[in-house]
Amino acid sequence: MQSSSQLQDMLHSINRKSYPAYKSLKGVYQFKKYVLSIDHVQGDPFASPSHVSVKISHREAGFPAEYYKDKLTRITLADYLTRQFEQQVNRYTFRxxxxxxxxxxxxxxxxxxxxxxxxxxxxxxGITIRFFVGFPANGRTINAGELEKIFFEFLPVCVEKAFVYRNLSGKDLENTIFLAEDQAYIREELKKRFLVAFVNDGAILPRESGISSKPMKGSVTFSSPESLRVTMALPHKGKITGMGIPKGITLIVGGGYHGKSTLLNALELGVYNHIQGDGREYVITDPTAQKLRSEDGRFVKDVDISLFINDLPNKKDTTCFSTEDASGSTSQAAGIVEGIEAGSKVFLLDEDTSATNFMVRDAFMQYVISREKEPITPFLERARDLYEKEEISTILVAGSSGAFFHIADTVIQMDNYMPVDITAKVRELCRDYPLNENTAAGFKAPQSHRIMSKNTPLNGSKKDYYGHFKVQDKPERLKVKVHGRDGFSIGKQEVDLRYVEQLIDSEQTGALGALLKYAVEKLIDGKRTLPEIVELLCSKLEKEGLSFLSEGYTSCGYAVPRRQEVYACFNRYRRP
Structure with a gap:
């Protein structure tokens, strides 16, 4: 480790030299209160910026030990500090x-x-913060004086104001930690009370706009129907009331624009903790809950979809089904089976984004097209089995078919963004409008047949149409390029994640790309199954975080995805 004065001397010595001379700065430097590490230096001023990190000891930072005593508090404190640091650096960027x-x-x-x-x-x-710095130059000539400003004037102020406890609002930070602990408490209460979700009274569910996740000003606040209201005594906030959604099959209905999808969206994001002021701080969903939808054209590989699709006219085996271009119904069937494999205990569905022929067949259609001529067993006929035999609950938004009322344990009507429990009323009506008896074939839990082949899509030649290389080709290092939240490329192949709706941040997408790269290069051997590989990666994530993916240094720009999104990513990777 070198001293900060040595860094200054080096900056003076390379001033006005060609840009590559910046490479000599790579290393670790001791400043008065923290350690600065220059981990990667960009190739020129127009390239991706340099990777820099700062490490400050707990003694210098001064945060109470109870604020980083376990994983929950560490993640919460780190998130809080990242937001504080962003506020500070925004004042100095491009100065x-x-x-x-x-x-x-x-x-x-x-x-x-x-x-x-x-x-x-x-x-x-201690605390490590990682960020990016564009090393200054005039043309491609080093301007070391400007970088000296960043390292010796701007950065010390940002670190002091963002990472030293006495310079922050102690009450604000305390409230942040307390909120996280209250959210964790609600998650545990869901298990004890046989609930899959909780929405607090006073929650603000509508968002500002389609491109903003901030709460809508002046919107209707949530109020639970009395029949579904539960009370919890949180460790810090104290007594709180709200709607508890029980295990089983829950139907969300109502007129258009009355808040059905808004409620479902809040529930699907309830798998994450939210910051104070979001409006959904106490909207908590089972952490394994998975949003499912149809995805025309998606890749499906070796999935047992026989639970939903059988007896295809072409005699294709649906116990180990593959396609390069799935239909809406096939993709949704595969998604549900993959969700079972990922350990999801709650499925979230919206009729608007589901394949109609997969969800339900009405009485007239059943009369016209007989059972033996229809290979699809609709979700309507499998939802009850999923709950009773696999303990998987369903929350479904429905607006067009009344058939779902007959299988629902709970029916919630959204009326001008206010929930009304109409379960009893619906049960009375179901007796007057009976559903045609059409029992599905016996339930059989899907089996996994999927071996991850060692034929990988590498850079180079001799690849097939989908970018897969032959076994004899020598492996090369794969490159991953992230395309925002919606997906990434790995080698020559694109992984499309547009319809993985609980993937909320491009940094999660980046992490998924890194995980897939790690698996392709180090884990896929033609013997391990896909679940074995994903579970191995998830175990390493739980124990080590994302550091095990680093090559020499850990970079800023990654966020840990859930197990469900890791499975979703690997399932959409067009492997041989």
Whole structure:
């Protein structure tokens, strides 16, 4: 480790040299209160910015030990500090001048949800913050004086104001930690009370706009129907009331624009903790809950969809089904089976984004097209089995078919964003409008047949149409390029994640790309199954975070995805 004065001397010595001379700065430097590490230096001022990190000890930072005593508090504190650091660096970014990205100082921009990120990591040794800096240049000539401003004027102020406890609002931070502990308490209460979700009275569910996840101003606040209202005594906030959604099959109905999908959206994001002021802080859903929808054209590989699709006219085996271009119904059947494999105990569905022929067949259609001529067993006929035999609950938004009323345990009508429990009324009506008896074939839990082949889509030649290489080709290092939240490329292949709706941050997408790259290069051997590989990765994530993916240093720009999204990513990877 070198001293900060040595860094200054090096900056003076390379001033006005060609840009590659910046590479000599790579290393670790001791400043007065923290350690600065220059982990990666960009190739030129127009390239992706340099990777820099700062580590400050707990003694210097001064945060109470109870604020980082376990994983929950560490992630919460790290998220809080990342937001504080972003506020500080935004005041200084591009104040150092030059060409291209010169003077850029950037850190992760957090959303409404609290995620475990590489941007800030808290260990027993201290706090590490990772960020990007555009090393200044005039053209391609080093402007070391401007970088000296960043390292010796701007950065010390940002670190002091964002990572030293006495300079922050102690009450605000305390409330942040307390909120996280209350949210964790509700999750545990869901298990004890046989609930799959909780929505607190006073919650604000509508969002500002389609491109903003902030709460809508002046919107109707949530109020639970009395029959579904539960009370919880939280460790910090105290008594709280709200709607508890029980295990089983829950139907959300109502007129258009009355808040059905808004409620479902809040529930699907209730798998994450939300920050204070979001409006959905106490909207908590079973952490394994998975949103499912149809995905025309998606890739399906070796999935046992026989629970829903059988006796195809072409005699294709549906116990180990593969297609490069799935239909809406086939993709949704595969998604449900993959969700079972991922350990999901709650399925969230919206009739609007589901394949109609997969969800239900009305009485007239059953009369016209007989059972033996229809290979699809609709979800309507399997939902009860999923709950009773696999303990998987369903929350379904329905607006067009009354058939779902007959299988529902709970029916919630949204009326101008207010929920009304109409379960008893619906049961009375179901007796007057009986559903045609059409029992599905016996329930059989799907089996996994999937071996991850060692034929990988590498860079180079001799690849097939989908970018898969032959076994004899020598492996090369794969490159991953992230395309925002919606997907990434790995080698020559695209992985489309647009319809994985609980994937909420491009940093999660980046982490999924890194996980897939790690698996392709180190785990796929032609013997391990897909579940074995994913479970191995998830186990490493739980124990080590994302650090095991690092190659020499851990970079800013990754967030830990859930197990469900890891499965979803690997299932959409077009492997041989």
């Amino acid at each position: 150092a001048k030059g060409s291209g990205k010169s003077g850029l100082i950037s850190v992760t921009r957090c959303g409404q949800e609290v995620l475990e990120r590489t941007a800030c990591e808290i260990t027993e040794q």
